[in-house]
Amino acid sequence: MSIDPIAVLSSEEIEALSHHVIAEAQAGRKEAAWHKLQPLRKVQLRQPEAAMALLGIVYERCLQREVAIDILSEVAQSHDQDFRVLSAVGRCLEAASDIDDLNAPPPGDPVFHSVVEKLEGLAKVYEGRPQQEPILEGLATAARMLARQRDAIAESSHRKLTEINPKKSACHYNLGLFYKTRGRFSEGVTSNQIAASLADEVVESYEWNLGICATGAGNTAVALDVWKRMGQAIEIGRFGLPEGRYAQCKVKLAERPLAERTSELDDPGAEETIWIERLSPCHGIIRSVLYQNLGINYGDVVLIDGAPITHHAYGEVQVPVFPHLATLLRRNYQVFDFAGTQDTARQLADISADLDEDAVVYSHSESFRMLCANCWRDPDVNHDQHEGVRKHVVTGRIAAPPGIAPARLLDLIDKAIAKRERCQLYAPDLCAAAGLTARQRIDRRRFALLTGN
Incomplete structure (x- = not known):
């Protein structure tokens, strides 16, 4: 990027530009916002005030994620020894991440790693001095954005911030947030309780994270108390956890949720979006029989985070899709593939109503296929001529409790x-x-004909 060597913006001009950029972005005109911030980009190398204005724009999520990362990279490179600017870059990395997609792999852009390394060094240089606090804030956020890669740094930074500011509720909340996303739910309960006790008023995000951590930790009394404080109609129910009446929702399941994986295998693995029977604000029973092998399946109980990743439209209804935070209970249902034919839609799926003990016939696909009637009657015979017959074919899986x-x-x-x-x-x-x-052999032939296997 070329820089006019004599270009200088006054504080008033920087403030006005920042205001206009944010206004454009908030009006949905992010492309216009991008063009309006160019004067700030041109001078940020020599004017830290302009660099901080750019970071404020990123922090407000005014830019597309890729553009935000480019800005953060430029600013970090231009001010790699300025603790104030670098600390702000660290805090802004959260705004350049899709934090709602909880189980995403670590970001691949080098700025995430480089900022952690620089801030880690600066934290040692300024240890015990006033500058250490903002450095640790940036370092804790930047390290937390790297999935499980820098957990030790993230935890250490969050803990030091609670020691520096033991009466600051936000520091304890952020530590609790870290514990929640790492599956350390009992520690998350403690941190969120401290945060709530230090706050001047009830903070909804504190309540949500306390309720989620308490549910994950199996601390039913605390979870129930939180949800009731939030006005939920809920009591102790199945699995010894709070249960109320909630609309079904969807969950993006992960083979390896963030809370259950390690730095050595730090990606979600296979993922599949499914339906759950929602029992509380943060947990439910899987009510889809999965296509893939994720290590969990129909009937298992999962913990979900409070913020949806997206919504799926079903007519006028917007169904939230939540991230899979952890698996609370694997119930080890038996699963069997099936293929079949039916005369009308959902005829086989409706069989579930006649089954006992939560067994289900779950349809994955319904389609019409042309089959040979002679092969259908006797697939072992070599037929010279095929007699076509149209079948309404259904494939899916049967799930049933282990008992x-x-x-x-x-x-x-x-x-x-x-x-x-x-x-x-x-x-x-x-x-x-x-x-x-004998029946297995016959069913195997028919199954193969219907599935083409």
């Missing part, structure tokens, strides 16, 4: 099928588990 015997589950499904006209279900692995070898 229900496969033979009984199959019997319940057979009885439900018998009550319905012109539908069939083939689950070869379920037949095998039930010890029905």
Whole structure:
């Protein structure tokens, strides 16, 4: 970026430019905001005041994430020995991250790592001096943004801030926030309780994080007290946790949630967005049978964070999609693939109403396919001519609690099928588990024809 060697902006001009940029961004004109901040970019190298104005714009989330990272990189490189500017860059890295996508992998842009390294060095230089506090604030935030890569630095910085300012509620809250996202829920309860006790008034974010941490820690009394203080109609329910009546919502499950992974394997792995039966503001039962193997499945109980990642539209209804914070209980349901045919939509899925003990026939796809009627009747025969027949094919999975015997589950499904006209279900692995070898062979052939495997 070329810089006019004589360009200088007055404090009034810097303030006015910053105000105009923020106004444009808040009006939804981020491209215009980007153009208006160019004079600040041109002088930020020689004018720290302009650099701080740029950081204020980033902090207010006025720019697209990629653009914000570019600005932070420029400012960090230009002021790599200025503790005040670098500390502000560290704090702004949160605004350049998608913090709602809790389980995202560590950001790949070098500025995150370089700022942590520079601030870590400055924290040692200024240890015990007034400058240490803002440095630690920037360092704690920057390290926390790196997923599990710099946890020791993030925790140490947050803890030192509580020692420097033991009566400052925000310091304890931020430490509790760190503990929550790392799955250290009991410690999160303690930090959030201290934060709440030091606040002059009830702070909603403190309450939310205390309730989530208490639920994650299995501290039902504290969780119930929090939710009731927030006006929730809720009592002790299933799994010994608070339970109320809530609309179903969706969760973006992760094979490795941030709270359950390590720095060596610091990515979410496979992810899948599913439905849960929401039992409280922050936990629920998985009510989708998953496509993928994430190590959790239908019937398991998951903890969710309070801020949705996004919303999915279903007609006029906006359904929130929350991040998967941790898995509270794995109930180890049995899962069996199935394929079948039906005469009308959802005919097989509706079988679930006739099953016991939370068993479910869960449809993943419904489509029409042309099959050979002769092969359908006897797939082992080599037919010279194929007779086409159109089938409404359904594929999916059956899930059932571990206590229900496969033979009984199959019997319940057979009885439900018998009550319905012109539908069939083939689950070869379920037949095998039930010890029905001959039926398993037949179901395997039909399953292969329907799925093309």
